[in-house]
Amino acid sequence: MSVEASPYRAHVVRDRVLSAASLGVLLLFLWYADSHFSPYSIRILNVTAIFIILAVSYNLINGVTGQFSLEPNAFLALGAYTSAILTLTPAEKARTFIIEPMIWPLSDIAVSFPVSLVAAGLVTAFMAFLMAIPVFRVRGDYLAIVTLGLGEVIQVLANNLVPVTNGSLGLKGLHPYTNLWWAWGTCIFTVICIVRLVNSSYGRAMKAVREDETAAEAMGINAFWTKTLAFTLSGFFEGLAGGLLAHLITTISPSLFTFFFTFNLLIIIVVGGLGSTTGSVIAAVLFSLGGEWLRAVEEPFTIFGYTYSGVPGMRMVIFSVILILVMLFARQGLMGRNEFTWQGFFEWTRGLAAKIRRQE
Amino acid sequence: MNYEALVQHLMFGVTLGCLYGLVAIGYTMVYGVLRLINFAHGDLLMVSAYIAFFGIAMFHLPWPVSFAGSVVLTGLLGILIDRGAYKPLRTSPRISALITAIGLSFLLENLALVIIGGRPKSFPMPSPFDGVFVARGIHVPYLSLWVIGITGVLLVIVLLIVHRTRVGMAMRALSRDVETVRLMGVDADRVISFTFVLGSALAAAGGMMWCMKYPALEPFMGVIPGLKAFVAAVLGGIGNVAGAALGGLLLGLAEILIVAIKPEWSGYRDAIAFGVLIAILLTRPTGILGEELPE
Amino acid sequence: MSLALLETQGLSVTFGGLKALNGLDLQLHQGELIGLIGPNGAGKTTAFNAITGRVRPTKGRVLFQGQEITAWRPYRTARIGIARTFQNIRLYDDLTVLENVMVASHCSIRYSFVEAIVGLGRFRSDEQKIREKAEQLLRLMGLIHAAGEKASSLPYGGQQKLEMARALALEPKLLLLDEPVAGMNPMETREFGELLRRIHLDLRLTILLIEHDMRFVMGVCQKIKVIDHGAPIAWGNPEEIQKNPKVIAAYLGDNG
Numbered sequence: 001m002s003v004e005a006s007p008y009r010a011h012v013v014r015d016r017v018l019s020a021a022s023l024g025v026l027l028l029f030l031w032y033a034d035s036h037f038s039p040y041s042i043r044i045l046n047v048t049a050i051f052i053i054l055a056v057s058y059n060l061i062n063g064v065t066g067q068f069s070l071e072p073n074a075f076l077a078l079g080a081y082t083s084a085i086l087t088l089t090p091a092e093k094a095r096t097f098i099i100e101p102m103i104w105p106l107s108d109i110a111v112s113f114p115v116s117l118v119a120a121g122l123v124t125a126f127m128a129f130l131m132a133i134p135v136f137r138v139r140g141d142y143l144a145i146v147t148l149g150l151g152e153v154i155q156v157l158a159n160n161l162v163p164v165t166n167g168s169l170g171l172k173g174l175h176p177y178t179n180l181w182w183a184w185g186t187c188i189f190t191v192i193c194i195v196r197l198v199n200s201s202y203g204r205a206m207k208a209v210r211e212d213e214t215a216a217e218a219m220g221i222n223a224f225w226t227k228t229l230a231f232t233l234s235g236f237f238e239g240l241a242g243g244l245l246a247h248l249i250t251t252i253s254p255s256l257f258t259f260f261f262t263f264n265l266l267i268i269i270v271v272g273g274l275g276s277t278t279g280s281v282i283a284a285v286l287f288s289l290g291g292e293w294l295r296a297v298e299e300p301f302t303i304f305g306y307t308y309s310g311v312p313g314m315r316m317v318i319f320s321v322i323l324i325l326v327m328l329f330a331r332q333g334l335m336g337r338n339e340f341t342w343q344g345f346f347e348w349t350r351g352l353a354a355k356i357r358r359q360e
Numbered sequence: 361m362n363y364e365a366l367v368q369h370l371m372f373g374v375t376l377g378c379l380y381g382l383v384a385i386g387y388t389m390v391y392g393v394l395r396l397i398n399f400a401h402g403d404l405l406m407v408s409a410y411i412a413f414f415g416i417a418m419f420h421l422p423w424p425v426s427f428a429g430s431v432v433l434t435g436l437l438g439i440l441i442d443r444g445a446y447k448p449l450r451t452s453p454r455i456s457a458l459i460t461a462i463g464l465s466f467l468l469e470n471l472a473l474v475i476i477g478g479r480p481k482s483f484p485m486p487s488p489f490d491g492v493f494v495a496r497g498i499h500v501p502y503l504s505l506w507v508i509g510i511t512g513v514l515l516v517i518v519l520l521i522v523h524r525t526r527v528g529m530a531m532r533a534l535s536r537d538v539e540t541v542r543l544m545g546v547d548a549d550r551v552i553s554f555t556f557v558l559g560s561a562l563a564a565a566g567g568m569m570w571c572m573k574y575p576a577l578e579p580f581m582g583v584i585p586g587l588k589a590f591v592a593a594v595l596g597g598i599g600n601v602a603g604a605a606l607g608g609l610l611l612g613l614a615e616i617l618i619v620a621i622k623p624e625w626s627g628y629r630d631a632i633a634f635g636v637l638i639a640i641l642l643t644r645p646t647g648i649l650g651e652e653l654p655e
Numbered sequence: 656m657s658l659a660l661l662e663t664q665g666l667s668v669t670f671g672g673l674k675a676l677n678g679l680d681l682q683l684h685q686g687e688l689i690g691l692i693g694p695n696g697a698g699k700t701t702a703f704n705a706i707t708g709r710v711r712p713t714k715g716r717v718l719f720q721g722q723e724i725t726a727w728r729p730y731r732t733a734r735i736g737i738a739r740t741f742q743n744i745r746l747y748d749d750l751t752v753l754e755n756v757m758v759a760s761h762c763s764i765r766y767s768f769v770e771a772i773v774g775l776g777r778f779r780s781d782e783q784k785i786r787e788k789a790e791q792l793l794r795l796m797g798l799i800h801a802a803g804e805k806a807s808s809l810p811y812g813g814q815q816k817l818e819m820a821r822a823l824a825l826e827p828k829l830l831l832l833d834e835p836v837a838g839m840n841p842m843e844t845r846e847f848g849e850l851l852r853r854i855h856l857d858l859r860l861t862i863l864l865i866e867h868d869m870r871f872v873m874g875v876c877q878k879i880k881v882i883d884h885g886a887p888i889a890w891g892n893p894e895e896i897q898k899n900p901k902v903i904a905a906y907l908g909d910n911g
Contacts, residue, residue: 026417068458138645143591144458145399146641149634152587160627193772200771201757201764201785204750209756211747218707218741220733220762220825229768237893259583264468270459275749313473313579320467327460328448337749 015342023188030180046248048288049183053190055268055284056277057237060194062266063275063337064203066210067140071128071147072265077154077257078127079120079242084171084252085164086116092173092174096166103163113177117186117243124239125232132228140213140227151259158254170253171246175261178248184359186244190237195277195339198235206230210275260316264291267323271333279335300314364497369620370613377503377612378511379573381509382566383589384596384604385518386559392535392599393555394450396457400441400464401563402586406579408434408564409483409571416484423486438560439553447549472579480576489572507569514562514603522601527554535599550589584630591633595640597650606648611636658721660685660861661706661737661829666715666811667885668698668705675701677885678715681863684828688855688862690876692896694871694905699865700742703831707732707739719829736761738827740818741864742834748807752798752817755806756789759824792820796850812843823854834862836871844868848875873897881905 033045054072061069089110093102101107111119130151135143158165165171197203205226208216213223246252268287272279326333338344383405390398408430415426445464449457489503522528530546531554570585571577592611596603611633619626640647657809661683668676676698683689691699704710706717708727717725724732738759747755764785770776793799796816801809809817816833822830836844848871855862866872872879873893881889881896883905889896896902 002854032378039584062455066453068455070462134641138641141395141397141454142594142637142641144399144462145587146595146634146712149587149637150590152584153631153634156628156631195771196774197768200766200768200782201761202768203770204754204758205761207750207754208761211749212745214709215741215745215747216758217729218709218733218739218745219759219821220730221758222728222730226452230466233768263462266459266462275453311474313470316466316470317474320463320470323463324445324460324467327463328445329457330497331456 002094011343018342026184026188030184034180043248044288045180046178046183046244048285049180049187049242050248051265051268051284051288052187052281053241053244054196055104055272055280056191056267057234057241058265059269059272059275059277059280060198060206061227061230061234063273064198064210064277064279065206065227067136067227067231067236068144068284069147069231070144070259070262070266071131071150071231071234072238073156073257073259073261074147074151075124075238076242076245076261077126077151077158077254078124079239080124080246080252080257081158081165081171081242082123082239083113083116083120083243084174084246086111086119087113087175087177087247088173090173096169096172097163099161099167099169102166106164106313111181112173113247117182117240120243121239124242125236128232128235129228132231136224136227136231143231148259151257151262155254155257158257165254168254170251171255172251172253174247174250176247176250178244183248186240190240191277191281194233194237198277202226202229207275263316263319267319270323270326273333273335274331275337276333276335276339278279278338278340279333282334365620366639367498367618371498371500371504373613373616374609374617375507375573375612377609378507378605379566379570379608380589380592381605381608382511382514382562382569383585384400384592384608385515385601386563387590388593388596388598388601388604389522389531389555389559391593393531393552394446394457395454396446396461396558397590398441398446399458399586400468401459401559402582402584402589403465404434404437404560404563404582405567405570405585406577406582407437407468408567409577410472410476411564411579412568413481413571413577414484416486427568430431430568431561434564434567435557435561438556438563442556447552457503469579469583476579478579480578483571483575483577485572485575494602503569503572507573510565510569512606514565515602518558518562518601521558527551531555588633591637595647597647600647600649600651603647603649611646659683659685659718660720661863662718662864663702663706664716664718666702666705667713668710676705676712676882679882679887681880683861683863685861686855686859688851688864688875690864690866690879691882692866692879693882693888696884697882697905699882700833701885702882703739703833703865707737708768728894730762733825733827733841736825737831738822738825738829739831740815740822740833740835742837744811744814744818744847746806746814746817746821750803750806751790751803752793752809753802754784755817756792756820756824757785759821760785760788763826770850789824791821792823795823795854796820801859803825811838815839815847818870823858828859828861830862832862832866833874834865834867836866836868844871851875 031272054076058072061067085106086109088096090108093107131146135146159168198206205216205221208219208221209223209226217223226355264287268283269280272281272283377385383402386401386404387398388492390396390401411433412426415421415429416423421429441464444458445460449460489506492501494500522531528557530544530551533544534548534551567582588611589608592607593604594607595610596605596607614636615629618632619629659682660898661681663679663681665676665678666679679702691702693699701710705712708724708729708731711726715725716723716746719732719735719737722735724735726802747758764781766781770778781868790802793802796819798809798816798820801813806814806817819832819835836847839847851862852875854860864872864876876893878890879896880887880893881899881902888901888905889898889899
């Protein structure tokens with residue numbers, strides 16, 4: 001019946017070609033960066049990739065499904081520890097665990113980096129699933145407090161389960177496996193998975209739950225499973241990000257995974273536009289690059305002869321004010337709930353060109 | 361454990377439980393009327409303690425003046441928070457208010473860090489709170505008696521307000537149905553403001569006593585007590601004032617007694633509340649005294 | 656004697672001491688179009704909520720095709736074949752008109768979330784089918800021109816039609832309509848009546864309808880159940896109901 005050129009199906013081939021070409025350009029850029037950029041710049045690029053993974057998966061539960069959660073620091077920690085414990089060799093473990101020896105069989109296991117990443121994702125996803133059952137079975141708004149509490153508990157466990165985590169000393173001397181290819185490969189994989197999921201019936205069900213849970217259930221959607229799926233998948237990808245982070249900074253300890261991480265991600269997804277994967281990606285990039293610059297406010301500098309001595313906490317004050325102001329006055333953020341499409345992109349550039357011409 | 365030690369631990373548990381309870385009442389009341397987890401509530405503990413601290417240490421005010429001032433100012437801050445940050449979002453999706461609440465909590469903590477600095481300050485204990493008496497081998501700090509006494513009095517006052525006054529009735533009605541409240545001819549916003557004042561004032565009382573018990577004042581001191589107080593509110597039945605006090609008491613007792621019985625678990629003390637939370641959600645999500653809140 | 660499609664036996668709901676619904680007995684057979692009427696606060700919407708599992712009945716039973724479905728969760732009653740609309744329209748405001756309808760097909764998909772991510776297996780054919788069905792329903796409701804718009808941008812009447820399209824996308828055996836013509840002008844109401852009759856006949860759909868517009872109810876329904884203060888007071892065809900003194904008293908009481 002509906003063979004006629006439907007507006008949704010136009011330009012499928014063109015869009016595919018363009019997407020593949022952009023991916024190619026990104027890979028070329030990474031290949032160039034890998035051999036020409038300074039270690040500092042490469043590190044920032046790696047951090048950017050990790051932030052994109054985190055933001056996009058955090059947005060899946062908070063923005064797309066509309067369930068307010070504060071899990072990233074907890075899941076990041078879980079992924080980082082899982083992956084780190086698995087890649088250290090038995091000899092390294094024996095050297096690192098000086099307070100108490102590591103328990104068997106963990107002490108004898110060593111796997112390759114990719115396997116440890118997958119394990120990190122699965123362990124975190126399983127944890128997310130376990131959290132989802134008590135929370136989503138009753139009242140979703142406890143999710144925030146449960147995940148906030150989980151973040152604290154993970155720190156308590158990391159400090160006290162010495163035979164597994166080496167306590168407050170943390171794990172040192174991890175191999176710097178995380179390079180541009182692993183970080184950006186995982187990042188692209190995550191973004192593609194989540195975009196495809198959001199564009200499927202599962203994604204529509206998640207959005208329906210966000211918009212009106214009662215109406216979603218009246219249409220045969222099991223809200224409990226839908227939320228659980230979103231949360232578990234978020235957990236999986238955040239676990240991957242944790243594994244990447246551990247092998248980027250090579251030293252992890254319980255105090256690393258504080259709530260600050262979660263707060264930064266919350267700002268990213270809110271500024272990007274809650275519910276927009278595109279917005280999460282853009283805001284994550286802006287944040288990783290701009291965050292370096294903002295670090296300046298906490299360090300001393302001189303302006304117009306006035307010496308500013310740098311105030312710890314100032315950056316967070318600015319961030320909290322930004323978050324509150326965006327929530328109060330610009331809730332749609334950068335992208336609202338819109339996603340990038342090539343069609344939209346062309347229309348936007350055409351509009352922009354027309355505007356410039358008018359001004360001339 | 362012998363008899364004296366048990367009584368001793370029970371007393372410490374009750375003291376801690378009263379503090380959780382005081383903070384939990386504010387959480388539960390705000391959640392009752394707005395269905396909002398007011399993340400900034402725990403930080404009011406910190407704010408009130410700093411106000412009282414500066415009143416005594418900097419302005420050399422007598423402690424009762426300083427304490428009263430702290431209660432009043434914290435109450436006002438409560439209204440300010442509601443009017444400035446939550447009221448504009450009443451008709452927005454709930455997630456917006458929750459995000460703003462987290463933002464506010466972070467703002468308060470980091471403002472304190474910027475203005476006052478992160479180095480812990482020790483809270484000056486006014487003399488009536490200082491000291492211990494020993495009865496039958498049990499050490500009773502005066503502070504514990506104060507905490508238990510003040511909590512008891514405040515709880516009775518709050519229960520009277522909630523159950524016997526018009527504004528209290530409006531508060532309870534608001535938790536069920538906004539329409540009814542409008543029909544009663546009550547200004548819902550004023551009721552909400554009153555809820556914030558009352559809850560914040562209680563948090564202030566809790567905050568100052570917390571600081572005398574654990575005298576290290578620092579910008580993030582409200583986070584953990586806030587989290588636990590919320591768990592206490594859920595345990596007692598969210599929306600229920602007496603339940604919040606009861607939940608606080610049980611949580612305080614559980615923490616002290618578990619560590620007393622198994623000292624080697626003391627490192628996990630902060631995880632107990634979390635275990636309790638998961639256990640309630642799995643078994644009785646409405647809490648001990650709670651009833652199902654309508655949608 | 657054929658088995659009733661939907662049967663309620665003494666269905667009762669109590670809210671904090673208040674009897675919102677008291678002993679509703681109702682029998683709907685395949686292909687019937689029945690009206691459920693009563694003054695404000697009579698418990699009509701509560702009856703819908705109790706049937707679909709949005710509220711838990713305090714007493715009584717709900718049977719669907721002879722199977723007990725009392726207190727089933729709403730998504731289960733929806734999956735077994737009961738679709739509903741809401742009195743105060745509940746669309747997914749931020750989704751497009753087309754997506755709103757497509758959501759209702761979620762329980763009919765056969766692909767798993769892994770297939771959705773990989774894009775293999777039944778994903779593509781199922782999506783195609785869902786989209787075509789949704790487009791067809793939008794055409795039926797005269798909303799196809801707005802398929803790409805946000806649901807919240809539709810005018811009131813359009814939103815009501817969209818709710819109906821969404822409910823039909825569930826391919827239900829029973830359709831519960833909660834005040835479908837409220838807020839429509841007489842012209843729109845008449846058109847909607849036509850549409851309803853067509854759907855009823857073409858799809859051989861069984862429909863239970865709550866409505867305040869008496870002329871509309873009398874015009875389209877074959878039989879009518881009247882309830883007041885939570886309890887049933889009358890049952891019959893439109894003429895009988897119009898003459899029933901109890902019904903007249905109930906409505907006069909409501910107005911006076």
